[in-house]
Amino acid sequence: MVKQAFVRSTLNYTLDNGVTPNYYFYEPEPGTVKHPPGNDPREVQIYDAWDRLDDFSVDREGFELKPCNITFSAFDDDNAIRTAFYEDVAAFLRTHVGARRVHVFDHNIRSKAVTTPTTSAANPVRIVHSDYTVRSGPQRVRDVLPHEAERLLERPVAFFNLWKPIRRRVEELPLAVCDVTSTVPADLIRMELLYPERTGEIYTMRYSPSHRWCYFPNMDVNHALVLKCYDSREDGRARFMAHSAFDDPTSPPDAPTRESIEVRTIAFF
Secondary structure, three states, X not given: OOOOOEEEEEEEEOOOOOOOOXXXXXXXXXXXXXXXXXXXXXXXXXXXOHHHHHHOOOOOOOEEEEXXXXXXXXXXXXXXXXXXXXXXXXXXXXXXXXXXXXXXEEEEEEOOOOOOOEOOEEOOOOOOEEOOOOOHHHHHHHHHOOOOHHHHOOOOEEEEEEEEEXXXXXXXXXXXXXXXXXXXXXXXXXXXXXXXXXEEEEEEEOOOOOOOEEEOOOOOOOEEEEEEEEEOOOOOOOOOOOEEEOOOOOOOOOOOOOOEEEEEEEEXX
C-alpha cells in the first residue's frame, strides 16, 4: 500500500474552556469582554487527497471534489455572480447532491488582496469552523425564505458550500477539510456571531489527535469542492464539516495570491 503524502501546518482550533467564543461585527460598548476563537493553534498533518479523489462522499466524510465545467468568468461583476453564476451553481449542485431544489443565497470571494472586507469579499478564514449549528441551520432557512420555511423544513434540508478557485489554480492558502468520520459531536463548540440587530451561531472545534485533515493541492478552476455544513437528517450521515484555510509549506515563495469563491446554498430533498 502506497503511503499517503502529507504536509504539516498549524490550524487554529478553539479552547474548550466552558466560555462561548464570540465575534463582534460592530464595536461593542467599552469594557465588553470579547472571547475570540482560534486560541488553540495546533500543528497537524494535512493529507494530499488527490489519490483518494473517488473515495469521498458529502454524506460520509462531508466533502467531495468534483469536475466543474462552469465557464463563468465575470468575478469582478457582483450582479453577474448573483444571477448567472448562482444559476449555474444551483444546477451543478442539484445534479451532484440529488436535491429537488437548490437555493443559492450568498457568496464570498476570498483573497488576501481584499483590503476592505465586505459581505461578499473577505480574507481567507484561518479558524477551524463549520458554518451552521443545530439551531442556526433551520433559522437560516427562515431568514432566507421566510414565507416558505416552515413547509420546507418539514422535509430534509442541507446546506452546501461550493468552493472553487477563480482565474487560476490555488497555490497558496489552500482549504483544509476535516473528515467527519474522524470527529465526534463533542468536538464542536458553539460560537456566537454578534451583529447590532441579531446573534448568529456557527461551530468552532476543539483539538483532537483523532482528526484527519485533507486538502487538494493546486486545485484549478476546473474543479469545485462541495462542503456539507449542515444536514437536518440525524441518520448517521455527515452533518457538520469543519474546514480552514492554512499555510501550505510547499507553496512557492512567489505563489500568486489565492483567489477563490465560496457560494452558500440550501438544498431541499
